Amino acid sequence: MTKHASPAQLPVHELRAGMAGLGMIFDETYRPFFEQAAAQGIFDPAFGVCRARLAAVASRTGTRAESYRRTAPPATATFESHVGAHSGGLMAESSVDFVCVATPDDRHFDIARAALAAGKHVLVEKPSVLSLPELDALERTAREKRVLAKVVYHKLLDPDHKKLRTLVVDNQLRHVNHGYCSLLEPKQISGDQFAEWIHGRNPGTYVAVHYIKLIDFTFGGRLKSIAATGQRGLVGPADGATWDSNQLRLVYEYADGREAAFDIHTSWVTPDNFPGYVEQEVQFRFDNGVWNCHSRKRGVECTIEGLTPTKLKTTMNNHYNGRFVEPWGERSQRGYGIEVLEHFVREVATVEFGGPPSERDARLAAARSLAYNDLSAERQTVAAVQALEAILAKRAAGTPDCVVHVNRHPAGGLVLLAPGKAEPEVLYGGEV
């Protein structure tokens, strides 16, 4: 038998969290995470126990903050609430150790920059930012302030996507040739959930980015070109700047000079009585195999009179974020959407409490080397998003079929070429 330290000897740390944005994703993932992390803490041999407490929130109107306070467990209900368009910056300067940013994606940058400038670790929802200059600014500030700047792509933690990557890393699936991904969101998202900020936006930036990251992270390679198109007329006027659905094509080149093309289709106008919450499907073809994955058809199909498919979905994703009665009687809410947040807090706790202060920089460097969530590994993904937004803006302004080249044109790292126009438009001058 080995002698162990008693619980009293185990160090117990606390990290105070700030949360900007209390919408759908807060409710699905951050809320259960903070409630669990305040009650039970996170254990790691590197630092002992760390509790993460929701200390401050920022939102546009404060309504959801107050309604959450009424139902939150006592340990989580004492947060400060900052309200208004500039609430994120104010909250970032308050007494918090890290800041999570889950505001609409065109409002990530200012809040994340304010938090980093105030010396706080930052976790930002996908896509982290909408342009490479914004990414450069966040990365620079994070390095200056010696804090972490990370992004959430919870689909990288989906067990099926982890298995795909494992087969690629182990060279069982060899050399990806081409692939497609599809993610279709219900009309309720564009018509209700996002109605406040949807004008001029597209579903590609919001959800295709999950697959851009999956492809970039899983297969590596150098992004060469981006093309895109889409449909309008349901969420906004048919000749307007707000998109119903988008199709994006990325071409990558690998070390041996061979290329692969990926098509990513997204929409937020699927009928609300669709049997699943979202339709998510990928197919990747390799030199020696095919990977097909359908997240809605993993095995469950449930019908309950009066409930499915509107109040409860017929095909449910019990891996992302489900409410369960555990076999030991406890009620829980768990899944990869929550696991990804816990991992970030584990990284922050390891940097701050995982050894002597003299070795903090080495721990910081180790956390920054994690390509699945560090902003330094986000360049090709943000380049694809910036290119997509530029191509769609050109289309809405009357110039269809533009293509963006990456690190191939003498004029710059991200260059938009319009058909019949000799002059390139430089979206980003530096190397992507």
Ligand SMILES: NC(=O)c1ccc[n+]([C@@H]2O[C@H](COP(=O)([O-])OP(=O)(O)OC[C@H]3O[C@@H](n4cnc5c(N)ncnc54)[C@H](O)[C@@H]3O)[C@@H](O)[C@H]2O)c1
């Ligand atoms: N990882 C995922 O799969 C996933 C899923 C949904 C959303 N998201 C991301 O999370 C973010 C938010 O999405 P959502 O679905 O929760 O949106 P939402 O519209 O439901 O909520 C947005 C929240 O941001 C707040 N807000 C808006 N402007 C603000 C400002 N200037 N300052 C402070 N707060 C402000 C609103 O008050 C609201 O609480 C987006 O970036 C989105 O891409 C990610």
